Amino acid sequence: MPHRAFFWFILPSALAMLLFIAVPIASVVIQSVHIEHPKVMEEVETCGPFNCTTEMRVDAEATAKLKQAEPLGKFIGLETYFNRNHLAIDSVKTQWQQRDGFFSFVRGLYNLPFYKALSFTLVYTFVVTPLVIVLGFMIALAVNSIPKILRGPAIFVSLLPMIVTPLIGSLVLFWMVDANGVLGSAIQRIFDDPNLSLKASPPLTWIMLLVYGVWHSAPFAFVVFYAGLQTVPQDTLESAMIDGASRWERIRFVVLPHSAPLVTFVGLIQLMDNFRVFEPIVGFNASASATSLSWIIFNDLFGQQQLFGSAAATSLLTILGVCILLMPVLIRTWRQNNRVVA
Amino acid sequence: MTSPSATQYGKTSPLIRLILSAFLIVWIVLAAFPFLWTLWGSFKVEADFFSKVDWTFALSGERTIAETGSAFTGAGYYGAWVQEEFWRAALNTMIVTFFVVIISLTLGTLGGYALSRSGFRYTFWILIAALVFRAMPHITLVSGYLLPFFELNIWGILPTTIVVLVAINQPFTLWMLHSFFLNIPKDLDESALVDGCTRFQAFRHVIVPVMWPGVITTGLFSFLLAYNDFAITTMLLSQDNQTMVPKIGSFLGTTQVQGNVMFAVAAVVSATAPLFILVLFFQRQIVSGLTAGAVKG
Numbered sequence: 001m002p003h004r005a006f007f008w009f010i011l012p013s014a015l016a017m018l019l020f021i022a023v024p025i026a027s028v029v030i031q032s033v034h035i036e037h038p039k040v041m042e043e044v045e046t047c048g049p050f051n052c053t054t055e056m057r058v059d060a061e062a063t064a065k066l067k068q069a070e071p072l073g074k075f076i077g078l079e080t081y082f083n084r085n086h087l088a089i090d091s092v093k094t095q096w097q098q099r100d101g102f103f104s105f106v107r108g109l110y111n112l113p114f115y116k117a118l119s120f121t122l123v124y125t126f127v128v129t130p131l132v133i134v135l136g137f138m139i140a141l142a143v144n145s146i147p148k149i150l151r152g153p154a155i156f157v158s159l160l161p162m163i164v165t166p167l168i169g170s171l172v173l174f175w176m177v178d179a180n181g182v183l184g185s186a187i188q189r190i191f192d193d194p195n196l197s198l199k200a201s202p203p204l205t206w207i208m209l210l211v212y213g214v215w216h217s218a219p220f221a222f223v224v225f226y227a228g229l230q231t232v233p234q235d236t237l238e239s240a241m242i243d244g245a246s247r248w249e250r251i252r253f254v255v256l257p258h259s260a261p262l263v264t265f266v267g268l269i270q271l272m273d274n275f276r277v278f279e280p281i282v283g284f285n286a287s288a289s290a291t292s293l294s295w296i297i298f299n300d301l302f303g304q305q306q307l308f309g310s311a312a313a314t315s316l317l318t319i320l321g322v323c324i325l326l327m328p329v330l331i332r333t334w335r336q337n338n339r340v341v342a
Numbered sequence: 343m344t345s346p347s348a349t350q351y352g353k354t355s356p357l358i359r360l361i362l363s364a365f366l367i368v369w370i371v372l373a374a375f376p377f378l379w380t381l382w383g384s385f386k387v388e389a390d391f392f393s394k395v396d397w398t399f400a401l402s403g404e405r406t407i408a409e410t411g412s413a414f415t416g417a418g419y420y421g422a423w424v425q426e427e428f429w430r431a432a433l434n435t436m437i438v439t440f441f442v443v444i445i446s447l448t449l450g451t452l453g454g455y456a457l458s459r460s461g462f463r464y465t466f467w468i469l470i471a472a473l474v475f476r477a478m479p480h481i482t483l484v485s486g487y488l489l490p491f492f493e494l495n496i497w498g499i500l501p502t503t504i505v506v507l508v509a510i511n512q513p514f515t516l517w518m519l520h521s522f523f524l525n526i527p528k529d530l531d532e533s534a535l536v537d538g539c540t541r542f543q544a545f546r547h548v549i550v551p552v553m554w555p556g557v558i559t560t561g562l563f564s565f566l567l568a569y570n571d572f573a574i575t576t577m578l579l580s581q582d583n584q585t586m587v588p589k590i591g592s593f594l595g596t597t598q599v600q601g602n603v604m605f606a607v608a609a610v611v612s613a614t615a616p617l618f619i620l621v622l623f624f625q626r627q628i629v630s631g632l633t634a635g636a637v638k639g
Contacts, residue, residue: 001460005541010468013453013512020509021475024486031489071493142366145359154366156625157374163617163628164377165570165587168610171594172376175383175607180392182379182400215372220632227633247358276479279572282591294481294573301485301577308489315482322477330470337466 025319031312032080034073037066073309080313087317088112114314117291118321120206124292125274125325128213132270133263135214136221141251143222144229155226162219170212170283177208202289209290212280217273221266228262229255271325293318377614384611385414388604418608422593428609430582431589435569435613437500438585442507442568443561446515449508450564451557454519455545459528469520472513480510481573488577498580506578507568514567515560518631522556523549559631562624569617586613 001009040062045054082089091112099105109115143154161169176183177198188196198204232255240250278294281287287295293314300311382400383391389405399405403413410417422428457465487506491497526549534544569587576588584592590613593606621628 001456001541003462006456006460006462006465009456009541009545010453013449013516014468016449016505016509017472017475017512020487020506021478021483021513024483024490025478027486027490028482031485071489138365139369142362142369145362146366152625154370155629156621157370159621159625159628160377160618161373163566163621164614165572165617167570167572167587167591168614169376171590171606171610172380175392175603176376176379178392180394182397185393185397219373223629223632227629247355272477275477276481278479278481282572282594285594294479297479297481297485298573298577301481301488306488308485311485315485318479318482322479323474326474326477330474333470 028312028315028319031072031308032316033075033077033309035076035080035309036073036307037063037070039063040066076309080309081317084112085310086114086313088114113291113296114317117293117296120209120290121275121277121292121294121321123206124210124213124277125271127210128217128274129267129270131210131214132217132221133266135218136266137225137259139218139222140225140229143226155223158219158222160219161215162217166216166279167283169216170280173208173212173215174284199285205284205286205289209277209280209284209286212284213274213277216280217270220269224262224266225259228259232258268329272322275322275325293321377618380607381611384418384604384607385416386604387415387417391604391607418604419612421602421605422609422612426589426593426605426609428586428589428612431584431586432612434500434579434583435585435587438504438507438575439565439568441504442511443564445504445508446511446564447557447561449512450515450519450560451553452545453512453516455523455549457516457520458523458526459531469517472516476513476517480571481577483510484574484577491578497578498583500579500583503575503578503583503585506574507571510574511564511567515564518560518563519556522560523553525556526552555627558624559627562620562627563631565620566617 040059041056042059042062043054044057045052047053081087084091092109095105095108099108110119139158143151143158146154164172175181177187178184179188179197179199184198187198188194198208236254237250240254245253276294277292278298281290281292281295282298287299291299297311297314297318300307300314379400386400386403386406387409389409390399390403393399393405396404406415407413409415457468483506488497491502496502530552531544531548534548535541539547572587572591575585576591579585579588581592586609590606590609593609
């Protein structure tokens with residue numbers, strides 16, 4: 001296809017991505033080096049029947065005027081990145097100097113909002129992703145071994161946790177594990193502890209969110225692996241059987257190597273999706289015990305006082321995280337591409 | 343010649359099959375039970391669905407009978423749809439998803455077709471850029487939108503959200519349609535070119551008639567993205583223009599306080615129903631769509 005024709009075909013799509021993905025990222029960069037104007041205060045004297053008091057009051061008009069003049073706020077450079085709510089360089093430094101033991105240092109870091117969110121995001125990403133791959137593969141094997149007529153309904157039911165809106169899926173589970181919900185009360189009965197609440201304890205909240213993550217994403221891995229199993233070369237399987245390979249050996253030496261590219265694919269998609277974990281924290285109302293990078297950005301933007309600068313700085317750090325996460329894949333693709341050309 | 347499943351059955355011991363079946367049954371229950379339970383519970387009153395006394399009340403509807411005289415009540419649905427005006431959110435969702443799907447597919451087919459037919463190196467870089475864009479957490483982009491949208495005074499309305507969702511959806515749509523168009527033989531449109539068609543005519547008269555299976559599959563995923571989105575619709579839509587998912591999100595804050603949790607439960611069931619129907623009718627397309635990218639590698 002000549003360049004000209006290509007240009008016109010791709011233009012609308014490229015324009016959409018440029019305007020609403022690339023430009024916003026640039027806008028995030030600019031916002032992150034600015035900070036909102038402080039409210040302009042004025043001194044007001046109010047006189048009652050007995051005495052006069054002076055008090056500080058927000059001068060709404062002057063504040064609005066200032067905002068109008070410089071909507072981005074005041075330029076402060078990289079300050080936001082290093083303040084206590086983000087990288088918190090100072091706190092980290094003092095904690096490192098005063099540390100006694102590695103674990104207390106880590107625990108100290110966990111008290112800083114950014115590191116708290118980062119730790120949950122990373123744990124979620126790197127616990128859920130492998131579990132999803134394993135569980136998905138097992139479901140695929142199981143569905144593949146039942147009679148054909150049952151497979152349709154089995155796939156239908158298996159797809160549900162993935163298709164349903166993440167917020168809705170997490171709400172449905174949240175209501176069940178509520179202390180008065182069916183699972184919550186069952187757990188209380190099993191452990192014989194009427195005060196046991198999944199919501200109240202941070203470790204249990206983490207586990208609940210991780211379980212939700214696996215439940216939500218396993219169907220995706222399952223479907224991909226299931227389709228992969230349909231294309232396993234039958235000749236190889238049969239010759240392996242003739243050679244006396246057991247079922248396990250057939251899986252180990254024929255099915256798994258065949259599915260290896262699929263594992264990479266599922267792993268890549270899952271890393272990307274799990275890194276942005278956000279809805280379950282809202283759905284499970286879990287922000288007291290677990291926050292994610294996406295959640296702290298949301299928290300900055302939502303509500304009365306919108307902290308654009310702070311949100312932008314966290315966003316940029318998150319994007320940096322995504323790039324680091326994707327780096328191995330990008331390098332590999334780049335090398336492959338070069339090899340093809342060379 | 344034996345069929346594939348027969349060969350796989352061949353030497354599977356009964357024990358392994360028993361374990362696999364048991365495992366599968368556990369998974370099916372895990373996958374289906376939460377939805378069935380919530381569907382059933384949405385017709386009860388709160389005192390049953392969140393029973394302090396006995397969980398079996400949620401099944402028998404003890405308190406529901408006491409409060410309403412019947413074992414099932416539509417009070418939650420009435421509260422959500424009429425009192426809290428959930429119908430407005432449903433309408434907004436219909437508008438948003440419809441336009442997002444139509445526009446995404448239009449842009450995506452044109453772009454995906456071009457990417458599949460151009461042999462130049464830059465197509466590779468466009469696809470890689472799309473992959474990186476696909477990985478951006480949506481909320482990070484939202485923090486880039488808000489201030490400009492406030493300044494331009496286009497915050498809070500449906501068209502803005504539709505355009506943003508279309509753009510966010512583009513990387514995925516491009517990848518999927520690109521790999522789909524690669525499967526359509528080049529000879530098809532090239533012979534049209536030889537016969538004197540322009541590029542666009544060849545696309546219009548030769549490719550468009552055969553592209554529908556891929557377009558429908560991609561459309562399903564565009565629909566799911568627009569329907570399921572929470573981060574963007576919550577942040578970019580004003581109270582009156584909210585779609586279903588952010589509306590449910592805002593229910594959480596208000597209804598929990600007023601003791602109307604059942605409104606949220608009913609709304610959740612209402613919003614899930616279309617997705618069930620979607621899977622029911624388009625299961626095959628969803629499965630093929632999920633694997634399209636994977637099998638290519």
